[in-house]
Amino acid sequence: xxxxxxxxxxxxxxxxxxxxxxxxxxxxxxxxxxxxxxxxxxxxxxxxxxxxxxxxxxxxxxxxxxxxxxxxxxxxxxxxxxxxxxxxxxxxxxxxxxxxxxxxxxxxxxxxxxxxxxxxxxxxxxxxxxxxxxxxx
Amino acid sequence: xxxxxxxxxxxxxxxxxxxxxxxxxxxxxxxxxxxxxxxxxxxxxxxxxxxxxxxxxxxxxxxxxxxxxxxxxxxxxxxxxxxxxxxxxxxxxxxxxxxxxxxxxxxxxxxxxxxxxxxxxxxxxxxxxxxxxxxxxxxxxxxxxxxxxxxxxxxxxxxxxxxxxxxxxxxxxxxxxxxxxxxxxxxxxxxxxxxxxxxxxxxxxxxxxxxxxxxxxxxxxxxxxxxxxxxxxxxxxxxxxxxxxxxxxxxxxxxxxxxxxxxxxxxxxxxxxxxxxxxxxxxxxxxxxxxxxxxxxxxxxxxxxxxxxxxxxxxxxxxxxxxxxxxxxxxxxxxxxxxxxxxxxxxxxxxxxxxxxxxxxxxxxxxxxxxxxxxxxxxxxxxxxxxxxxxxxxxxxxxxxxxxxxxxxxxxxxxxxxxxxxxxxxxxxxxxxxxxxxxxxxxxxxxxxxxxxxxxxxxxxxxxxxxxxxxxxxxxxxxxxxxxxxxxxxxxxxxxxxxxxxxxxxxxxxxxxxxxxxxxxxxxxxxxxxxxxxxxxxxxxxxxxxxxxxxxxxxxxxxxxxxxxxxxxxxxxxxxxxxxxxxxxxxxxxxxxxxxxxxxxxxxxxxxxxxxxxxxxxxxxxxxxxxxxxxxxxxxxxxxxxxxxxxxxxx
Numbered sequence: 001x002x003x004x005x006x007x008x009x010x011x012x013x014x015x016x017x018x019x020x021x022x023x024x025x026x027x028x029x030x031x032x033x034x035x036x037x038x039x040x041x042x043x044x045x046x047x048x049x050x051x052x053x054x055x056x057x058x059x060x061x062x063x064x065x066x067x068x069x070x071x072x073x074x075x076x077x078x079x080x081x082x083x084x085x086x087x088x089x090x091x092x093x094x095x096x097x098x099x100x101x102x103x104x105x106x107x108x109x110x111x112x113x114x115x116x117x118x119x120x121x122x123x124x125x126x127x128x129x130x131x132x133x134x135x136x137x
Numbered sequence: 138x139x140x141x142x143x144x145x146x147x148x149x150x151x152x153x154x155x156x157x158x159x160x161x162x163x164x165x166x167x168x169x170x171x172x173x174x175x176x177x178x179x180x181x182x183x184x185x186x187x188x189x190x191x192x193x194x195x196x197x198x199x200x201x202x203x204x205x206x207x208x209x210x211x212x213x214x215x216x217x218x219x220x221x222x223x224x225x226x227x228x229x230x231x232x233x234x235x236x237x238x239x240x241x242x243x244x245x246x247x248x249x250x251x252x253x254x255x256x257x258x259x260x261x262x263x264x265x266x267x268x269x270x271x272x273x274x275x276x277x278x279x280x281x282x283x284x285x286x287x288x289x290x291x292x293x294x295x296x297x298x299x300x301x302x303x304x305x306x307x308x309x310x311x312x313x314x315x316x317x318x319x320x321x322x323x324x325x326x327x328x329x330x331x332x333x334x335x336x337x338x339x340x341x342x343x344x345x346x347x348x349x350x351x352x353x354x355x356x357x358x359x360x361x362x363x364x365x366x367x368x369x370x371x372x373x374x375x376x377x378x379x380x381x382x383x384x385x386x387x388x389x390x391x392x393x394x395x396x397x398x399x400x401x402x403x404x405x406x407x408x409x410x411x412x413x414x415x416x417x418x419x420x421x422x423x424x425x426x427x428x429x430x431x432x433x434x435x436x437x438x439x440x441x442x443x444x445x446x447x448x449x450x451x452x453x454x455x456x457x458x459x460x461x462x463x464x465x466x467x468x469x470x471x472x473x474x475x476x477x478x479x480x481x482x483x484x485x486x487x488x489x490x491x492x493x494x495x496x497x498x499x500x501x502x503x504x505x506x507x508x509x510x511x512x513x514x515x516x517x518x519x520x521x522x523x524x525x526x527x528x529x530x531x532x533x534x535x536x537x538x539x540x541x542x543x544x545x546x547x548x549x550x551x552x553x554x555x556x557x558x559x560x561x562x563x564x565x566x567x568x569x570x571x572x573x574x575x576x577x578x579x580x581x582x583x584x585x586x587x588x589x590x591x592x593x594x595x596x597x598x599x600x601x602x603x604x605x606x607x608x609x610x611x612x613x614x615x616x617x618x619x620x621x622x623x624x625x626x627x628x629x630x631x632x633x634x635x636x637x638x639x640x641x642x643x644x645x646x647x648x649x650x651x652x653x654x655x656x657x658x659x660x661x662x663x664x665x666x667x668x669x670x671x672x673x674x675x676x677x678x679x680x681x682x683x684x685x686x687x688x689x690x691x692x693x694x695x696x697x698x699x700x701x702x703x704x705x706x707x708x709x710x711x712x713x714x715x716x717x718x719x720x721x722x723x724x725x726x727x728x729x730x731x732x733x734x735x736x737x738x739x740x741x742x743x744x745x746x747x748x749x750x751x752x753x754x755x756x757x758x759x760x761x762x763x764x765x766x767x768x769x770x771x772x773x774x775x776x777x778x779x780x781x782x783x784x785x786x787x788x
Binding site: 004007008010013014015016017018019020021022023024027031034035036037038067068069070071072094116117118119120 | 488489492493494495496497498499500501503504507508540541542543544546547609612613616619620661663664665666667
């Protein structure tokens, strides 16, 4: 079995979104060397993130929804960045004009922002540069 | 007795005030004293030798017939009362004694000694008359005061009769002066039996026909005609004579110096005069009539004012009800608007709630498109109809989540690889591929029968590829279906919420789904870190205005969310409890305690603590209104940890 070097993390409280993402991400990510992890509860993310980091797995990016019942995407990204300042964070949201998101961008904590509903092509355009030289199918 | 003595005695008798006469036994007057002659207005020459009957009233004549019989029997009559007539036919009331004159045992005549009591009699009679008049006036006055206004006309008529009878008048009447039209008019009339009524002919008498009367009346003086025969001037005389009137008296009806008309009394059978006292009483009666008249006027004025007031009242009521109607329709509009404001305020959330399922649908459609393209350009052509059928059966019977975390997937792959290695003779690179596809297609070790089937196929890799792709397509379709349902639900909730007045009828509906619709609308806001505890039993039904209650819940949710805005932890609890008689719905939040002055005012219209930030100040007043419409009691309990809105419906 191939060695796992990379991981990609998707967080959205809506399982259907994860369903759609999983299909699309597998098109551009080499799953032989990359784990794609899905979370509907942002609270589970930090713990698993630590585990991955601990296993020396390179987390290519984390794709986070903005509006979630337990914790919003901005808060999640801020707490992730506290631990992993270098982690590329991408936000996937229908909420385009949130003050919090703007502040996040200002603080240079957000790598990319993808609007819901998204285009496969647009999604790939945003994510491909991040995957480049790491895990490309 | 000597002559001197005789003269002395005669002189004595002539100087007394008593009336003394001496009659023969047949009643011939043989001697009378000076007082007798003076009182009756006669001389010796007139009366001596005449019969006493010539000087008696009719009544006393009859009495004297009896008296003569008794005198003949030698009897004396004491305390006799009788009436003599003067030469001018005036009655003289006498009281006294009559004694027989005896000569040798035989009655030869009589003598009488009388006191003239005419003055006393008259005074007494006048007194009685006055007393009676006053009695009548008192009675009339009492009647006037107590009688209902509608009966006054009858009372006036009756009192005319009373007064007229007493004054021995044959007709009594009231005339009203109409100075504007220079007329006077007979308004009331009372006629004694056998007396002709005249009121119909006296409806418009020109004032120019009666200048004297009018001038007297204007001065407040009465007009008295003691004897029509003695009147000067033919005009009125001939008229009164024509009516058969012998005497009359009319008294002005004065009101604060103005003459309104007059009351009059006609004497038709006998003429008579009225004493000053009688005139005073009649004047009193006239004044009373004026008072009655004023009372009538007042009553009419009051009645008119009352009617005007009633009319004003009616107009006012109508205006108020029109205004109220307008206000009601206005407030209906406001309520409707408030609903739209709510929708506006949460529209971003609603957009999000629509956007999320739409995202999935869009992405899902893209995905399915690419799956189909992949299938048709690649593997699907390599499979037989039977193989495809088998794959389809498998997909249709399994409900699977297709997104599985990489770590989990990896673990499962390792297990599957081991399983396959243990049970099947397959070369390693292919085995790994098979394990990967099986796990990705969510086939696990327990599906050994299916695994067996796949592995026995010649083009098993292609079959697994198609299975995976189709499995993907199916789960995308399921997701699209679910997302569509979600989007439809959002639209349904919004539509239900903003549904117009048309379906505003009371009916029985499910409480939980009613509240759930509102929670659906607020889904986005509630997802913002709100610990929502929605504990309403599905069996609870409520009879009421379904659409209106949406607004109650939505305002309570909105209120709670706004109250908790600055809260680190947000809690919204919704619960309901039903007893035999009540249904209590509680919306509870952990917002800050509501100050007591706010508690006192929070249900008033346009009361808001939110300043310009948000809110029309109508939210809670609408909640209160709608609660009232349901006869429900609305209570708020607020302390430092919790604020509860409690609505209690009667079941």
